[in-house]
Amino acid sequence: xxxxNQVTSVITPLDRKNVDTDQIISxxxxxxxxxxxxxxxxxxxxxxxxxxxxxxxxxxxxxxFKGSQILxxxxxxGCGSSREHxxxxxxDYGFRVVIAPSFADIFHNNCFKNGILPIKLTxxxxxEILAKxxxxxxSVEVSLEMQTVSGEDGKVYxxxxxxxxxxxxxxxxxxxxxxxxxxxxxxxxxxxxxAY
Amino acid sequence: MMAKNIIEKIWDTxxxxxxxxxxxxxxxxxxxxxxxxxxxAFEGLRLAGRxxxxxxxxFATMDHNVPxxxxxxxxxxIAKKQITTLAENAKEFGVQLADIGHPDQxxxxxxxxxxxxxxxxxxxxxxxxxxxxxxxxxALAFGIGTxxxxxxxxxxxxxxxxxxxxxxxxNGQLGVGVTAKDIILAIxxxxxxxxxxxxxxxxxxxxxxxxxxxxxxxxxxxxIEAGAKAGLISPDEKTVEFLRGRRHAPKDDKFEEAAxxxxxxxxxxxxxxxxxxxIDADEIEPIVTWGTNPSMGTGISNTVPTSEDYESESxxxxxxxxxxxxxLEEGQPIESIEIQHVFxxxxxxxxxxxxxxxxxxxxxxxxxxxxxxxxxxxxxxTKKAAEEEGLHQIFLESGFEWRESGCSACLGMNExxxxxxxxxxxxxxxxxxxxxxxxxxxxxxxxxxxxxxAIEGHFVDVRKxxxxxxxx
Numbered sequence: 001x002x003x004x005n006q007v008t009s010v011i012t013p014l015d016r017k018n019v020d021t022d023q024i025i026s027x028x029x030x031x032x033x034x035x036x037x038x039x040x041x042x043x044x045x046x047x048x049x050x051x052x053x054x055x056x057x058x059x060x061x062x063x064x065f066k067g068s069q070i071l072x073x074x075x076x077x078g079c080g081s082s083r084e085h086x087x088x089x090x091x092d093y094g095f096r097v098v099i100a101p102s103f104a105d106i107f108h109n110n111c112f113k114n115g116i117l118p119i120k121l122t123x124x125x126x127x128e129i130l131a132k133x134x135x136x137x138x139s140v141e142v143s144l145e146m147q148t149v150s151g152e153d154g155k156v157y158x159x160x161x162x163x164x165x166x167x168x169x170x171x172x173x174x175x176x177x178x179x180x181x182x183x184x185x186x187x188x189x190x191x192x193x194x195a196y
Numbered sequence: 197m198m199a200k201n202i203i204e205k206i207w208d209t210x211x212x213x214x215x216x217x218x219x220x221x222x223x224x225x226x227x228x229x230x231x232x233x234x235x236x237a238f239e240g241l242r243l244a245g246r247x248x249x250x251x252x253x254x255f256a257t258m259d260h261n262v263p264x265x266x267x268x269x270x271x272x273x274i275a276k277k278q279i280t281t282l283a284e285n286a287k288e289f290g291v292q293l294a295d296i297g298h299p300d301q302x303x304x305x306x307x308x309x310x311x312x313x314x315x316x317x318x319x320x321x322x323x324x325x326x327x328x329x330x331x332x333x334x335a336l337a338f339g340i341g342t343x344x345x346x347x348x349x350x351x352x353x354x355x356x357x358x359x360x361x362x363x364x365x366x367n368g369q370l371g372v373g374v375t376a377k378d379i380i381l382a383i384x385x386x387x388x389x390x391x392x393x394x395x396x397x398x399x400x401x402x403x404x405x406x407x408x409x410x411x412x413x414x415x416x417x418x419x420i421e422a423g424a425k426a427g428l429i430s431p432d433e434k435t436v437e438f439l440r441g442r443r444h445a446p447k448d449d450k451f452e453e454a455a456x457x458x459x460x461x462x463x464x465x466x467x468x469x470x471x472x473x474x475i476d477a478d479e480i481e482p483i484v485t486w487g488t489n490p491s492m493g494t495g496i497s498n499t500v501p502t503s504e505d506y507e508s509e510s511x512x513x514x515x516x517x518x519x520x521x522x523x524l525e526e527g528q529p530i531e532s533i534e535i536q537h538v539f540x541x542x543x544x545x546x547x548x549x550x551x552x553x554x555x556x557x558x559x560x561x562x563x564x565x566x567x568x569x570x571x572x573x574x575x576x577x578t579k580k581a582a583e584e585e586g587l588h589q590i591f592l593e594s595g596f597e598w599r600e601s602g603c604s605a606c607l608g609m610n611e612x613x614x615x616x617x618x619x620x621x622x623x624x625x626x627x628x629x630x631x632x633x634x635x636x637x638x639x640x641x642x643x644x645x646x647x648x649x650a651i652e653g654h655f656v657d658v659r660k661x662x663x664x665x666x667x668x
Contacts, residue, residue: 017510018389018489022628027609031261031274033235033281035342045630050616074510076390079423079489080628081607082325083233084341105359105393105425106325106339113343162357164218175343176246179351182213182221186249186353189212189223196315196446196454 001115003172007096008141009069013133014059017074021107024078024086038085039092064137070097072129077118078107087114097142099149101126112165115172117144119159129157144170201467202430203361203396206336210319212353219355225318226335227348228304229256229291231282232609233323237346238285249352251290255313256282258296259303260609264572264599268297275610289349302575302601305329305543309413310577312442316431316458321348325420326543326625331428332412333435334461336396338426359425360470362395366403368477373659375553376411377545377623377642379403380418381483383475385493392424395471398463399429403477409438410549417544418625421490430462484530484655485627485640487518492627493640494530496657502526521629522637523617531655533639537620538563538650539632540596540643541572542606545623548581550643554623555587557647557661558594564653569596570612572604596650608633621649 029041046058054061071090077100078086087110090098096116101123103111111118119142121129132138132151139152144166149157168175200208213221234256241248248254261275270276279296286293294300300307305326308314316334321327323345330337344354366379384391397419404412412429419427436455439445446454485493486500494501500519503512503526519526524533540546540554551573563569571591573579579601582588588598605612606624608631614620616635623646627638641649648658 017514020489020626020628022607022626022631026630026634027607030232030609031272031278033239033278035236035239045634050634076393076423079389080325080626082323082327082339082341084236084323084343087341102390102393104390104423106341110341110343113341162219164355175355176244176347176350179221179347179353179355182351182353185213185221186223186351190352193223193225194209194317194457195225196450196457 001113001172001174004096004115004117004169005144006141007069008139009067010065010137010139011070011072011129011133012059012065012068013130014071014073015130015134018076018079019073020080021078021083021086022080025083025089030083030085035088036092038089039094042089042093067094069095070099070140070142071095072099072126072133074126075101075123077103079104082106084110084114087111087116091116099126099129112168113175115169117142117169119149121149121157121159125157199464199466199468201361201398201463201469202334202428202461203336203398205461206317206319207358209317219357221353222319222356224321224348224352224354225253226313226320227254228308228320228322228327229254229345230260230304230322230324231258231278232260233342234285234345235278235281236342237349238289240346241289241349246350248289248291248349253352254291254349256286256291257294257301257304257307258282260603260607262296262602263610264602264604264612267600271611299576302578303543303546303603305417306546306574306578309333309409309438310442310575312439312445315439315445316435317461321354326417328419328424328427329413329417329543331416331419331426332409334428334431334458336426336428339420360395362392362397362424362471362473363469364397364399365401365472365474366399366477367401367474368403369406370403370477370480371659373644373662374480374482375642375644376407376414378480378483379477380415381485381490381493381640382480384418384422384491385483386475387422387473389421389489389491390423392419392422395424397422397424397427398469399427400463404429405432408549409434410547413547414544418490421625431458432462482642482645482658484645486522486524486530488521488627488629490625490627490640492518496530496645496655498530500524500526500528500530531657534619534654535621535639535649536567536618537614538567538569538646539572539605539620539622539624540570540646541574541604542624543574543603544625545643546572546574546578548578550623551578551582551587554643554647555590557644557658558596558651559590561594561651563595563650566653567650569650570599570605571596572599572612573601575601605632607631614638621646621655
């Protein structure tokens with residue numbers, strides 16, 4: 001996976017809570033057997049009408065947010081299904097960072113496996129960033145190393161992140177290759193495992 | 197010895213490696229696999245030249261995509277490709293598969309327990325969020341993404357941060373006509389879809405103890421809808437008796453030994469949890485969801501909420517958005533909501549007892565002319581058992597369609613979708629926008645409530661039917 005440290009971009013303000021993975025990537029697009037090519041289906045039913053035309057007032061369709069790499073949303077982002085197609089779609093569309101007050105567990109985990117940085121800020125901070133981003137295009141610089149989100153207006157938001165996942169993202173490591181180093185331990189465990 | 201809850205007991209016996217600054221490396225006892233979330237994982241193995249470490253601890257089936265009629269024809273070429281890909285992968289990597297047409301085929305969370313693969317004390321994963329279902333047996337079972345599927349295939353382990361623990365105690369007894377589905381919908385309606393985030397939930401209390409294993413599966417199935425990493429119930433004699441004689445359960449003396457071990461996993465009476473919540477079962481009435489997430493539900497005798505019921509501006513907005521999508525008015529009585537579809541099925545409510553419950557309501561009656569109803573048993577074996585009891589005849593005579601097993605209209609990946617703007621009383625687990633089809637409007641209910649709505653053409657308090665049946 002692609003390492004990630006610094007990302008500078010205008011934010012895309014998706015001012016909704018409980019954005020579920022069914023909205024991020026709808027079931028009709030889950031039948032592909034590849035990991036790539038899901039970006040054009042991201043938020044499909046919010047982006048396009050029944051004839052396939054862009055719904056102009058949906059935030060992803062606004063020209064000022066084209067090319068944005070940072071998505072900001074409300075509470076409980078990524079709830080629902082475990083489908084990793086959701087982070088694949090987010091990444092393939094061009095986002096590298098998602099900022100929200102909270103994330104659903106499986107989605108949160110899936111981000112780390114794909115080089116997407118999920119940042120938890122407080123609800124008040126997210127509200128503030130969303131408000132700025134909705135009023136005028138608002139650029140921020142995210143630094144994973146420093147654990148900061150620095151706004152173009154000089155405002156700096158600090159975040160915490162699990163040190164294990166931080167290292168994983170900074171280095172773009174293949175987790176399976178790392179786990180293979182514990183092969184002896186796994187075999188040792190298997191030898192004494194309780195199994196019926 | 198310090199008192200432990202079942203979550204801590206299972207976790208502690210599965211730690212392969214523990215190190216400061218890292219999550220725990222947990223061993224996985226059972227890996228269930230289906231066609232939608234596995235192809236990229238197997239492809240990853242192939243590209244890296246890796247093998248499946250323990251094919252004997254994997255079990256695969258086809259469920260999400262499979263058609264529920266006119267088998268074995270699969271009209272959708274992309275779905276067909278995904279299905280044949282799993283068959284090829286299972287063969288190449290030596291994984292046992294219950295393919296379409298196999299007597300063990302069914303929804304992965306229905307067949308695991310049926311086959312006795314699901315057992316207390318196991319760590320169980322699957323690339324599917326409803327893996328929490330298996331927690332009904334006192335297993336630690338949770339959904340994972342495809343990268344983690346690949347990780348488990350290669351190493352039989354996962355790096356996991358230990359979640360916090362939560363007890364949800366359901367006191368007292370359910371009223372007549374109120375079901376396990378109503379308990380879990382009431383819990384989610386009361387505390388919201390994020391209450392369990394970062395936690396593993398143990399369901400306890402008199403009402404939970406009184407439930408059958410199938411009912412417990414319904415509760416644990418939807419713990420993910422409360423945001424929980426997993427949901428489980430301490431094993432008891434019901435758990436043991438359910439597993440006795442199942443194909444993958446241990447046999448004879450070994451079974452008795454296993455049973456003793458399983459029962460020892462139950463939470464110690466003085467165990468503690470990070471969070472404890474309580475709800476009274478006798479206050480729960482049949483629930484119908486009116487909105488676009490599972491917490492947006494209320495009792496059948498109530499009305500759709502109004503914006504005055506919410507304090508925050510964002511909650512008022514969420515209500516407006518949900519009602520606009522659902523085509524409902526603030527303050528509208530739940531009983532006045534007319535439906536065009538009824539779906540009885542899914543990993544939440546497609547087991548034999550669910551089918552019996554729905555059949556008992558529709559027996560001798562016709563479903564409303566404006567309603568199309570389908571019944572999709574959770575597995576081949578459930579279907580066969582239901583047919584042996586004549587349940588299919590009851591459904592067919594009342595006007596329901598009787599289908600082959602699969603996930604079906606729960607997520608509409610196959611042809612079983614609900615048209616835009618139409619309403620479905622569904623026994624499934626998610627009422628998200630577009631879940632059952634673009635523009636489809638889903639109302640989550642119990643099988644009995646779905647059956648009663650099918651007859652009346654709108655939601656109705658099933659307790660009236662149950663009382664009538666008792667009087668006869």
